[in-house]
Amino acid sequence: MKTAAIYARVSSDQQKEDKTINSQTAALMTFASSQGFSVPAEWIFEDEGFSGATLIRPGLERVRDLVAEGQIQAVLVLSPDRLSRKYAYQVLLTEEWLRHGVETIFIKAPQSQTPEDQLLLQFQGMIAEYERAQILERSRRGKRHRAKQGEISVLSGAPYGYRYMRKTEERAAYYEVIEEQAEVVRQVFDLYTAQALSIGAITRRLNEVAVPTRKGQSCWERSTIWAMLRNPAYRGLACFGKTQEAPRQRRSSRAVRMSSRPPRRGTRTQHETPPDQWIQIPVPALVDEQTFDLAQERLQDNKKFSPRRTVEPSILQGLVHCAECGYALYRTSTCSSARKIYYYRCLGSDAWRYQGKARCNARPIRLDLLEDTVCVGADSNVTHPADRILTRGWKPAAFVPTVDKCRLFADEGCSP
Ligand SMILES: [Zn+2]
Structure with a gap:
């Protein structure tokens, strides 16, 4: 069953008009059960008497944290204006949640019928795009600044082995070590460095003894182990700005080849940035520095001696x-x-x-x-x-x- 959070809001004016927050929540609960979403009671967030013109609302902040923690698959809202009165904020929030793989579902989407409505919609889209670019730029600069101050909250979620603890009024956000998972991380590093097992062998071993993955459903993949061995957070320095958005490089893929539709143009994807641009943020270390460095050396050697290494290109490579x-x-x-x-x-x-x-x-x-x-x-x-x-x-x-x-x-x- 998919899990979802519910968000409801009324401003102080609306309460006078007898649009209570309870009726909103009730409608959302009915929708959730009819669509097969499970919504625990503690994941119903209500902002009563808050204006939709600002993003600083306690309920909304909790929803954003919950999404960042990766605990839900969808956020249910009555209509876009309950999320925010400003179109740009609606876009900002839905896109932020989409980046975490969380869907925003409005149970009453506004209908646009007349040509005037259509025109307005397009204007809104253009203005939103401009505002979004500005917000992104501002938040990017703000985030880099906060990363340099060592704030955990700029990192998106926590890697395996940690739990992201959201900030409260008393303390900043931080990573809490999940001891069972931390032990798996230490084992993986030990198997790779001290016992010289291959990444494939480690993956097989984890799957054989059925070590649960973070989501507890799928099995371990080599790429997960590879990424784990490279993640500097485990030596105590999580890094901000490891990737940046750039145009997608590969023009052809199996999915494109197998479908009859032409490939999509202009898609963008995350690319790794050079390590000297990363901003380090101290977090609890799970392995010592020496072990981590050893793992990096082995990964480098793997790259050099892999039979798939194609430093000298061949004619049909990629074709x-x-x-x-x-x-x-x-x-x-x-x-x-x-x-x-x-x-x-x-x-x-x-x-x-x-x-x-x-x-x-x-x-x-x-x-x-x-x-x-x-x-x-x-x-x-x-x-x-x-x-x-x-x-x-x-x-x-x-x-x-x-x-x-x-x-x-x-x-x-x-x-x-
Ligand atoms: Zn084949």
């Missing part, structure tokens, strides 16, 4: 994907006694990526063979380079690569 399953092919290598042999391999065929079950049975293909064939194909304008590979003895079911020809040509500086 080919598997026709069988749609996953991209990546370059990898094996060492025979005499030499190193390079392959392109389907991501879907790696069982370790998908909890021990490969999603595709395509076999790896020799790099020289594929590149040779595709280049010959591109020269003579053969539309299906895969045909040539098949004629070289590959079984049709085993492997059919397809090449994003437009990109191949574009990268060479010609038009497709």
